[in-house]
Amino acid sequence: MASDPQRGTGGNGDPAGAPEDRKPQSDEAHSAFTPPLGVPYPPLPEDEHPTSEFALPEGLRPEAPPEQEGSAFTPPGSTTGQTPLPGGAGQAFTPPHGIPVISLTKEAPWQDRMRTMLRMPVHERPTPQRIEHPEEAGPAVPRVLDLTLRIGEILLAGGEGAEDVEAAMFGVAHAYGLERVEPTVTFTLLSISYQPSLVDDPLTASRTVRRRGVDYNRLSAVFRLVDDITSEGITLEEAYRGLAEIRRNRHPYPSWALTMASGLLSGSASMLVGGGLLVFLAAAAGSMLGDRLAWLASGRGLPEFYQFVVAAMPPAAMGVAFGLVHAPVQASAVITGGLFALIPGRALVAGVHDGLTGYYITASARLLEVGYLIVGIVVGVLTVLYVGLQLNPGLKTIKPQTALAQYNEPLVQIGASLLLAVAFCVLLQQERHTVLVATLNGGVAWVVYGALANVARLDPVPATAIAAGLVGLFGQLLSRYRYASALPYVTAAIGPLLPGSATYFGLLHFAQGNLLDGFASLIKAVSLALAIAVGVNLGSEVARLFLRAPAMGEAGAGRRAAKRTRGF
Numbered sequence: 001m002a003s004d005p006q007r008g009t010g011g012n013g014d015p016a017g018a019p020e021d022r023k024p025q026s027d028e029a030h031s032a033f034t035p036p037l038g039v040p041y042p043p044l045p046e047d048e049h050p051t052s053e054f055a056l057p058e059g060l061r062p063e064a065p066p067e068q069e070g071s072a073f074t075p076p077g078s079t080t081g082q083t084p085l086p087g088g089a090g091q092a093f094t095p096p097h098g099i100p101v102i103s104l105t106k107e108a109p110w111q112d113r114m115r116t117m118l119r120m121p122v123h124e125r126p127t128p129q130r131i132e133h134p135e136e137a138g139p140a141v142p143r144v145l146d147l148t149l150r151i152g153e154i155l156l157a158g159g160e161g162a163e164d165v166e167a168a169m170f171g172v173a174h175a176y177g178l179e180r181v182e183p184t185v186t187f188t189l190l191s192i193s194y195q196p197s198l199v200d201d202p203l204t205a206s207r208t209v210r211r212r213g214v215d216y217n218r219l220s221a222v223f224r225l226v227d228d229i230t231s232e233g234i235t236l237e238e239a240y241r242g243l244a245e246i247r248r249n250r251h252p253y254p255s256w257a258l259t260m261a262s263g264l265l266s267g268s269a270s271m272l273v274g275g276g277l278l279v280f281l282a283a284a285a286g287s288m289l290g291d292r293l294a295w296l297a298s299g300r301g302l303p304e305f306y307q308f309v310v311a312a313m314p315p316a317a318m319g320v321a322f323g324l325v326h327a328p329v330q331a332s333a334v335i336t337g338g339l340f341a342l343i344p345g346r347a348l349v350a351g352v353h354d355g356l357t358g359y360y361i362t363a364s365a366r367l368l369e370v371g372y373l374i375v376g377i378v379v380g381v382l383t384v385l386y387v388g389l390q391l392n393p394g395l396k397t398i399k400p401q402t403a404l405a406q407y408n409e410p411l412v413q414i415g416a417s418l419l420l421a422v423a424f425c426v427l428l429q430q431e432r433h434t435v436l437v438a439t440l441n442g443g444v445a446w447v448v449y450g451a452l453a454n455v456a457r458l459d460p461v462p463a464t465a466i467a468a469g470l471v472g473l474f475g476q477l478l479s480r481y482r483y484a485s486a487l488p489y490v491t492a493a494i495g496p497l498l499p500g501s502a503t504y505f506g507l508l509h510f511a512q513g514n515l516l517d518g519f520a521s522l523i524k525a526v527s528l529a530l531a532i533a534v535g536v537n538l539g540s541e542v543a544r545l546f547l548r549a550p551a552m553g554e555a556g557a558g559r560r561a562a563k564r565t566r567g568f
Contacts, residue, residue: 140236141203144176145192147239149207151222152183152190154246157212158219159350159487162359165190168222171230172239187365214346215429216488221246223485251429255295258427262341263288265423265495266315270337271416272446273501274407279322279330283337286318290338305376312342312380320388332504335381340420340500344373345532346428346491352533353540378507385511408454417446417496424492434488437478441493445471449497461524464497465531465538471497472539480543490536499528 152169156162162185169183169192180195191206225242228234234242253261263284267275270283294311302310315338323331351366421442425435445467452463475490506521 145205162362261423261426262291266337268416268420269340275333286315290314308376309380316384424495438492446496465535468532468535469539472536476540476543499525
């Protein structure tokens with residue numbers, strides 16, 4: 001048998017008897033497609049090249065490497081090492097116009113700055129820019145929360161709106177380095193919650209407002225203190241000393257001056273509706289007597305409802321007695337003047353303002369308080385009027401609304417409105433440098449109302465709303481100019497617009513047995529009161545349209561609206 005020349009060698013030409021370690025280790029040695037030894041590999045065709053199914057087709061450019069993903073907590077414009085794509089496409093987790101930057105400097109009133117931050121989502125609020133003091137190691141959280149609650153208590157007890165109280169509390173806590181804070185304000189309860197981090201338990205403190213009083217001097221001092229804390233960066237000890245000085249300060253006017261101011265207010269109001277000198281004196285005497293009786297009832301611990309009942313009786317009794325001697329129509333002017341000093345216009349404006357800004361619980365409580373106080377006035381006046389109808393039957397047939405509505409003496413009424421605003425300023429314990437401005441604001445309000453109602457023959461309700469809107473507009477602008485509260489410039493100025501005559505007409509109709517006419521007059525009085533409240537709030541919002549809010553230079557960084565309800 002012929003021997004095969006390949007059998008004596010391996011796949012690589014090795015002898016068949018070669019050692020085991022010299023055998024080929026590759027599978028190519030045993031492949032059926034491997035050319036025999038000495039035979040060259042055939043050349044590859046020119047039009048064929050090894051390709052992959054994932055290879056990029058010819059004519060297409062390769063994709064750019066993916067950019068590093070940004071962080072949701074990195075503000076726009078920070079150096080993170082990545083190159084932003086055109087149009088800001090790389091900022092996938094930030095708003096389209098960037099996060100608005102709010103500088104806690106005195107470039108805008110602290111009310112606007114803190115209100116803007118309160119209406120921001122929590123994750124968009126900037127980090128507190130706290131001024132470090134060498135003597136302070138860090139924010140003492142319990143003391144900061146206590147200071148915040150004490151400041152909020154004074155503001156809420158003084159009649160400030162819930163939105164401004166929350167803004168002040170947030171500003172104080174934020175100024176001392178507490179970032180994740182949430183203040184909450186209701187009618188009688190203040191609370192604030194602070195969470196150091198996302199994994200720590202929150203700390204919550206609360207304070208109850210048990211006594212409320214009217215002292216705009218103290219209110220203005222607290223506003224200045226908050227401005228110093230948020231803008232000047234005073235230490236915690238300095239803030240506590242300033243708060244203690246505010247609490248120790250005496251009222252700017254003594255009690256006898258308040259009683260005289262009450263008489264001046266009622267006398268001036270009686271002149272607005274057609275009263276003369278005797279009517280002025282009678283209304284003033286009745287109001288001063290009622291004021292002293294109310295102080296006596298307050299000292300005995302009687303609730304505020306009974307204080308209003310007692311305070312409403314002397315002016316009504318003075319009017320009935322005046323009607324027995326003089327014309328019954330003049331008696332109506334005396335009683336109307338007394339009602340001007342009792343109508344709770346300040347609480348009504350604050351309640352409507354809280355409702356319009358979304359604080360419905362506080363608004364409901366304040367309006368309920370206004371309802372109770374008005375019922376107390378009604379009880380006191382009606383009790384005296386029923387007795388007066390028995391003593392003077394002529395009161396049953398008089399129609400004072402006809403005579404009082406025809407009274408139109410511009411110079412006398414403007415002078416009376418100015419005196420009325422001055423008296424309100426004293427009763428509200430305002431600072432002396434604010435009295436002149438508030439008085440002029442009240443005079444302007446009456447001039448506008450008189451021009452619209454008496455000259456242009458506009459309905460009293462829209463005329464009152466327009467005049468009150470101007471009061472709110474000027475008051476808001478003045479408060480922002482002085483970095484102070486708007487209440488001292490607004491509350492006294494709305495005094496000439498209060499619906500004292502409409503309230504008295506309704507009560508007189510009830511006493512005469514004309515229930516339908518009485519309800520119609522009271523509905524008109526309520527409409528005028530609501531027109532005042534809504535007009536003041538609308539004027540304040542219009543004023544903010546002309547004010548530069550923080551970060552307004554950036555597109556889309558305007559003042560946020562309150563996002564509480566959307567109807568779905």
